[in-house]
Amino acid sequence: xxxKVTVVGAGFYGSTTAQRLAEYDVFETVVLTDIVAGKPExxxxxxxxSRPIEGFETKVVGATTGPxxxxxxxxxxxxVVVITAGLPxxxxxxxxxxxxxxxxxxxxxxxxxxxxAPAAVVIVVSNPLDEMTALAQIATGFPTNRVxxxxxxxxxxxxxxxxxxxxxxxxxxxxxLTLGSHGDTMVPVPSRCSVRGTPLAELLPxxxxxxxxxxxxxxxxxxxxxxxxxxxxxxxxxxxxxMAKAVAxxxxxxxxxxxxxxGEYGISGVYLGVEAEIGAEGVKRVIETELTPSERAxxxxxxxxxxxxxxxxxxx
Numbered sequence: 157x158x159x160k161v162t163v164v165g166a167g168f169y170g171s172t173t174a175q176r177l178a179e180y181d182v183f184e185t186v187v188l189t190d191i192v193a194g195k196p197e198x199x200x201x202x203x204x205x206s207r208p209i210e211g212f213e214t215k216v217v218g219a220t221t222g223p224x225x226x227x228x229x230x231x232x233x234x235x236v237v238v239i240t241a242g243l244p245x246x247x248x249x250x251x252x253x254x255x256x257x258x259x260x261x262x263x264x265x266x267x268x269x270x271x272x273a274p275a276a277v278v279i280v281v282s283n284p285l286d287e288m289t290a291l292a293q294i295a296t297g298f299p300t301n302r303v304x305x306x307x308x309x310x311x312x313x314x315x316x317x318x319x320x321x322x323x324x325x326x327x328x329x330x331x332x333l334t335l336g337s338h339g340d341t342m343v344p345v346p347s348r349c350s351v352r353g354t355p356l357a358e359l360l361p362x363x364x365x366x367x368x369x370x371x372x373x374x375x376x377x378x379x380x381x382x383x384x385x386x387x388x389x390x391x392x393x394x395x396x397x398x399m400a401k402a403v404a405x406x407x408x409x410x411x412x413x414x415x416x417x418x419g420e421y422g423i424s425g426v427y428l429g430v431e432a433e434i435g436a437e438g439v440k441r442v443i444e445t446e447l448t449p450s451e452r453a454x455x456x457x458x459x460x461x462x463x464x465x466x467x468x469x470x471x472x
Contacts, residue, residue, distance in 0.1 A: 159183045159404045162231040162273065164265050165240035166190035166218070168389040169281065169396075171199050173238055174216060176397035178203055181212040182404055187230050189219045196220060225268050234273040235436075236400045239292060241265050242282035244387040245380050251284040251339050252465070259469060262288045266295035277403045277438040280305045280414075281396050285338035289414045290427045290466040300416035302438040307338030308412025308429040309395035310388075314375040315344050318368045323359060325351055332356075333412060333445070334372060335429045336458030342429070343454045344369040345447065399434060406436035410443055420444045421452065423459045426466060 161183050163174045167190075174188045186203075190196040200218030207213065219230035231237065242258035245251065262282050269278060278296060280289040280303065289305030296303060311334040320327040329352045336343030346365050349356035356365060371378070379388040402409040415432045417423045420442045431443040447455065 159236075160185045160187065160234045161236040161238070161400055161404065162187040162189065162234040162276075163238045163240060164189050164221075164231075164269075165242070165282075166192070166196040166199055167240065167244070168386060169244075169393055170238075170240040172389050172393035173240060173281075173396050173400075174199070175203060176393055177400060178207075178214040178216050179210055179212050180397070180401055181214055182401060183214050185215050185217060187217045187219060187234065189221045189227065189230065191221055191223075193220045221268070223264070225271065228268040228272045231269065231273050234276045236279065236403050237269050237273055237276045238279045238281065238396050238400055239265055239269075239288075240281050240396075242288070245283065245376070247381050247384055249380075251376070254283050255287060255465075255469075258282050258284075258288060259291055262291055263295045266292040270296040270298065276302070277436075278303045279396055279399050279403075281392060283338075284465070286414055286427050286429075286462045287465050287469050291469045293416070293427070294470060300418075301440075303416075304399070304432070304434075304439055305338070305414030305427065306392065306396045306399055307414050308334055308431075309398060310392050311338065311342055311344070311372060311375065311429070312412050313391055313395060315349070315368065315372040318371055319349065319351065319356065319360075322364065322368060323351060333431070335412060335431070335451075335455055337429060337462045338414065340373070341454075341458035341461045342373045343451060343458055344372050345445075345451050347448045347451060348445065402434040403436060403438065408433050408435050408440065410434075413439070415439045415442055417442060417459070421447075421455055421459075423456065426459050426463045428455075428459050428462055 196218030221227035293303040315332040333348040433440040
């Protein structure tokens, strides 16, 4: 124990992430912060009162933060900081539509994280994901391995769920993978997908696999269109919490995440969705996985699309 994790932003995503992290019972403290006065403190009180029922000892602390860094002392000595702050999408919005407004928020949060939790591993979940991860690294000045983004875990989970439903099999029997960006240049990897070891291509016709790939790529927008008042948070928070747990436990778990790529796949100098080994220092190493020529080409295209957008964020 003795580990401390902070979740910045107490909206649906942040509060659900804090709940999952507390219920793991692997942290001594979960800190939840927000700019809405009293909201994180109220949620923390509520979560702490669930401890006798759910049987976990992790203490949840709420802290209201101000525009000039007020309240951020609560995050001191955090081992992991999950940044969920920012506006969610509304129906008809792309993730990129959030770039300007969320960049200001993420930059301010990242600067305070660097000041108050200089040894933390930072997990970014604010959209547009790949760009906000790059911005958080620039704003904190942290080594690239200590700043990573949550996307691939979520996109892969969506893909697996859709495959399980299409074949009426348990989700635990399905293995899928998505790489690339968290958006239009997402690269689901059908060659790495299987059900109980049988390649997906032997179980579903190519056209149906393509349909599932498209549905995965649009997975967030599908939820947004149905909710009308916000975006997904149950699956995204599960993904972010699992990443934070892997850091806290120094587990070496291999997960698809948004990580700094420096030579792998012949791609350098960009944050991109890849498989990586996760531990106490964040990304231990990027895993270069076998891809078909067309999947590799798609990943290179994704890298260049993300690189173009990440070049813009230094001015935001």
